[in-house]
Amino acid sequence: MNSFLDIGLRSAAVYVFMLVAIRLSGKKELSQLNTTDVVLILLISNAVQNAMVGNDTSLWGGLAAAAVLFILNYILKKFLFKSQKLRDLIYDKPEILIHNGKMDFAMLGKLGISQEELQEAMREHGVDHFKDVKLAMLEVDGNISIITGKVKETLYKRKHQHKTLGLNN
Numbered sequence: 001m002n003s004f005l006d007i008g009l010r011s012a013a014v015y016v017f018m019l020v021a022i023r024l025s026g027k028k029e030l031s032q033l034n035t036t037d038v039v040l041i042l043l044i045s046n047a048v049q050n051a052m053v054g055n056d057t058s059l060w061g062g063l064a065a066a067a068v069l070f071i072l073n074y075i076l077k078k079f080l081f082k083s084q085k086l087r088d089l090i091y092d093k094p095e096i097l098i099h100n101g102k103m104d105f106a107m108l109g110k111l112g113i114s115q116e117e118l119q120e121a122m123r124e125h126g127v128d129h130f131k132d133v134k135l136a137m138l139e140v141d142g143n144i145s146i147i148t149g150k151v152k153e154t155l156y157k158r159k160h161q162h163k164t165l166g167l168n169n
Helices: 004-023 036-052 059-082 086-092 107-112 114-124
Strands: 095-099 133-138 144-148
Touching: 004 036, 004 059, 036 059, 059 086, 095 107, 114 133, 114 144
Parallel strands: none
Antiparallel strands: 095 133, 133 144
């Protein structure tokens, strides 16, 4: 078999495996990387390198593997844009964590989000108390969005006062 075709097939297999593994590990893991996440990524990249290029450790072998990964990623993004079914398969749905000041403890447990993590996200959004949260959601990218019940008032000043058409009685 052609060595570049072999590298292409190996790289595609690793790409699909990594997509499935990340999808199964949960979206919360994607939001912020801590030390153990960085170590895991480094070790995974080292572990799958040989699986992609095999015995070909040449510059061209590495470039071929990288090119296949970029091409597959580009193609996948095009298909994701066009297909709702594929998006549903690849991406998780946003999940409600707090609704009208009430935490959904079952959902927090299911997603593995601690109360401390939720409080950290609230502080990042300038919210002190759960009761002030209208909606908190774990987004598909792993971030937590917070919407408060407070409505900010914006004052608009007119540059020119409009005159009536002389219809004053």
